[in-house]
Amino acid sequence: MYNTNYHRAESTDDAIAKLGASDDGKFVSGGQTLIPTMKQRLAAPSDLIDLCHIEAMKGITIDGNQITIGAATCHADVATSKELAAVCPAICDLASHIGDPHVRNMGTIGGSIANNDPAADYPSAMMALNAQIMTNKRTIDTDDFFTGMFDTALEEDEIITAVTFPAPAKAAYSKFPNPASRYAMAGVFVAKLKNGMARVGVTGAGSDGVFRHEGMEEALTSDWSADAIADASVDEGDMLSDLHGDAAYRANLVKVMAKRAVEKAG
Amino acid sequence: MSSLTMTVNGSEVSGDVEDRTLLVEFIREHLRLTGTHVGCDTSQCGACVVHVDGKAVKSCTMLAAQANGCDVTTIEGVANGDLHPMQTAFKENHGLQCGFCTPGMIMSAIDMVNRKGKDLDEATIRSELEGNICRCTGYHNIVKSIQDGASKM
Ligand SMILES: Cc1cc2nc3c(=O)[nH]c(=O)nc-3n(C[C@H](O)[C@H](O)[C@H](O)COP(=O)(O)OP(=O)(O)OC[C@H]3O[C@@H](n4cnc5c(N)ncnc54)[C@H](O)[C@@H]3O)c2cc1C
Ligand code: FES
Ligand code: FES
Numbered sequence: 506m507y508n509t510n511y512h513r514a515e516s517t518d519d520a521i522a523k524l525g526a527s528d529d530g531k532f533v534s535g536g537q538t539l540i541p542t543m544k545q546r547l548a549a550p551s552d553l554i555d556l557c558h559i560e561a562m563k564g565i566t567i568d569g570n571q572i573t574i575g576a577a578t579c580h581a582d583v584a585t586s587k588e589l590a591a592v593c594p595a596i597c598d599l600a601s602h603i604g605d606p607h608v609r610n611m612g613t614i615g616g617s618i619a620n621n622d623p624a625a626d627y628p629s630a631m632m633a634l635n636a637q638i639m640t641n642k643r644t645i646d647t648d649d650f651f652t653g654m655f656d657t658a659l660e661e662d663e664i665i666t667a668v669t670f671p672a673p674a675k676a677a678y679s680k681f682p683n684p685a686s687r688y689a690m691a692g693v694f695v696a697k698l699k700n701g702m703a704r705v706g707v708t709g710a711g712s713d714g715v716f717r718h719e720g721m722e723e724a725l726t727s728d729w730s731a732d733a734i735a736d737a738s739v740d741e742g743d744m745l746s747d748l749h750g751d752a753a754y755r756a757n758l759v760k761v762m763a764k765r766a767v768e769k770a771g
Numbered sequence: 772m773s774s775l776t777m778t779v780n781g782s783e784v785s786g787d788v789e790d791r792t793l794l795v796e797f798i799r800e801h802l803r804l805t806g807t808h809v810g811c812d813t814s815q816c817g818a819c820v821v822h823v824d825g826k827a828v829k830s831c832t833m834l835a836a837q838a839n840g841c842d843v844t845t846i847e848g849v850a851n852g853d854l855h856p857m858q859t860a861f862k863e864n865h866g867l868q869c870g871f872c873t874p875g876m877i878m879s880a881i882d883m884v885n886r887k888g889k890d891l892d893e894a895t896i897r898s899e900l901e902g903n904i905c906r907c908t909g910y911h912n913i914v915k916s917i918q919d920g921a922s923k924m
Contacts, residue, residue, distance in 0.1 A: 511773060511790040511836040533837075540832050541814045543791075553790070555837060581826075605902025606882065607817065610826040611833065686815075687901060 507549040513558050517641040517664050520554050524662055527552035532664060534577055534616035537608050562615070562666050565589050570699070573639075573669040576615025584609060595676035595770070596634070599626050599694065602680055604687055615665040621714060623654045623745065624688035628715035630678060632706030633694040636670035654714040674699050675729070677770035679762040680709070683749055690750050691758035695725065695766040702726055705763060710755040712745045721763055731764040775839045779804070780848030790836050794828075795819045797835035798845055806846035806874045810904070817903035820875040820882075821845045827882035829902070846874035849881065857881050860920030861913075868907035879903050880917045881924070889921045 510527070514520035524530045530552035533539050542548045556562060562577035565586050572593055574583060583589065584601035603609055603617075603626050617627040618638065631638070631647045638645045641664045650658050659665070673696040680692035689709030696704050703725035705718045724733040739759045744752035776785040779802060786801045798804050798821065809831055810818030819831040822844040849855040857880050860866065867873045883891065883899045891899075896914050905913060 506791045506793075508789055508791045511834060536834070536837065537814070537832060540793075540834065544793075544812060544831075553834075557837075605817070606879065606886075606899055607820055607827050607829045607832075607902045608814075610828050 506543045507546060509543070509550055510552045511555065512552060513555045516559055516561070517666060520556055520559070520664060521641065521662050523552070523554045527554070530554055532556050532619075535579060535608075535612035536616075537604070537612035538616060538620050538622070556615070556664065557613070562664075567592055567672075570671050571669060572672055573667050574614055575667050576618075576665040577613050578615075580604075580609035580612050580614070580617075581606070583614060592672040593634075593676060595673075595678050595694070595696070596630055599630055599678040599680075602626070602678075602682070602687075614668060618650075618668065619657060619659060619665055621651055621655055621657050622688070623711065623714040624683075624686075624690070624692075624709045625715075626678070626680065626689060626692055626708060629689075629692050629694040629706035629708035631668060631670075632715055632717050633676065633696040633704045634670040634673060634706075635696075635698065635704060636668045638665055639667045639669060640665055648717075651715050654712075656714070671699065673697060675770040677766045679766035679769060681758050681762055691755055691762050693759060693762040693766050695721075695763060695770055697725070697729055697770070703729065707759055707763075710739075710744050710759050712743055712752075716743070718759070718763070725767065729767065731767045734760065734763055734767065737763070773836045773839065775835055777838055777840060778842045780844060788835055790834065792835045793831055794821070794823075794833045794835045794838050794843075795830035797838075798830060798843070804845050804847050808871055808874055810871060810875075815902070815904065816872070817875040817879060818872050820878040820903070822878060822882060825885070827879055844878075846878060849877065855881070856923040857884075857917070857920035860923065861916040864912050864916040864919055866908070866912045866916030872903060872905040872907075876900075876903050876905065876913055876917075880920060883917065884921045884924050889924055891918055891921050893918070 528551040531550035533553045563575045676696035678694045691710040692708040694706040705721045739756040741752040744755040746752040808818035810816035814832040
């Protein structure tokens with residue numbers, strides 16, 4: 506790892522000021538993506554501004570039907586929150602299958618979403634739950650937030666502070682993990698919103714990162730059942746193809762994971 | 772450079788280190804506590820697991836500066852005179868061969884019991900060991916050791 510200067514931020518304003526004062530600084534939350542990347546010398550920020558001590562960015566609040574998760578909340582806290590499990594167990598289940606227990610103790614939802622790894626789990630849930638991404642500057646609709654592999658609508662000096670979404674009527678996540686890395690080779694989050702609309706977020710498979718599958722959404726909105734998506738078509742041309750699985754294989758996996766998720770949601 | 776102070780295995784320690792120093796480097800090279808191992812450079816093997824403020828973390832994937840002010844427990848800190856029951860269980864159940872993964876396995880196992888209780892079934896133990904790789908044992912005796920150690924904690 507190249508050398509860097511570490512700073513703890515007390516507030517988002519403090520973090521922005523510290524970033525502004527640095528040469529080529531970066532925010533760090535759980536570090537479970539950034540530190541491995543720095544160890545490989547694939548990133549070399551001059552400064553690291555730690556967001557994990559900003560109290561206002563931590564914790565889960567449920568206000569009526571609206572769920573808000575602070576960006577610096579770690580995966581383990583999402584996985585084990587009883588309050589959250591009562592209103593949206595699917596997101597707890599998703600968090601409980603990210604990486605391993607040690608990664609879950611450090612990694613955060615904000616870091617995962619900001620990074621937008623094409624195989625990360627949370628982005629599919631944000632898409633399906635029609636979440637809004639709250640930053641220190643604005644609120645961004647999920648459909649405008651994920652702009653392609655490892656790319657988001659965030660500006661350089663913008664911090665995700667929380668994500669917020671309404672509790673769905675039903676939801677579930679089904680993931681086919683890569684046996685070595687545990688990242689998704691295909692992961693599908695299905696949600697039936699309380700307004701009757703179904704939304705389907707797909708991760709791990711798309712060649713341009715996370716995406717919504719509109720065909721399945723329409724089918725599920727009119728008939729919430731695994732059979733309803735049996736004939737859905739997943740375009741191989743839009744799939745990732747690599748040594749872990751070619752495009753045809755992934756296209757099929759997306760359908761299988763979607764059906765399993767609908768069955769799991771009940 | 773940062774001046775760090777933290778509690779390691781119950782004693783306050785401090786040191787001046789470069790900010791890029793990983794927690795595992797601080798533990799092994801500055802404190803000379805070499806029980807915590809480094810088995811990979813991809814954050815996947817779990818040989819480096821320690822507890823920071825009571826939570827199991829990979830000390831190769833955390834800067835020492837991130838742990839400034841924290842309470843850290845390493846494998847050297849779990850025995851209290853006698854071996855910890857989990858250490859004894861690994862010894863009695865042949866839960867190790869070369870022993871390289873063992874410190875991380877034991878730190879993960881103790882954390883597992885702290886979170887999930889003493890009555891652990893095989894499937895739970897295997898899925899909880901997702902982040903710990905052993906290249907020798909084939910895991911069977913590690914699972915047995917953890918089940919045994921958990922019941923005696
Ligand atoms: C062994 C291993 C297995 C893993 N398996 C999985 C898996 O199965 N599924 C999965 O989804 N992930 C997996 N991960 C990744 C893990 O979930 C990370 O925690 C997550 O992707 C990044 O979160 P972080 O808090 O660690 O972010 P960091 O590593 O701290 O930061 C990542 C990036 O986001 C930026 N950033 C961080 N926080 C914010 C913020 N609040 N606002 C704006 N920008 C921010 C940083 O500047 C950086 O560029 C795995 C990681 C490891 C090491
Ligand atoms: S050395 Fe930390 S995970 Fe391998
Ligand atoms: S005993 Fe050799 S790596 Fe586990």
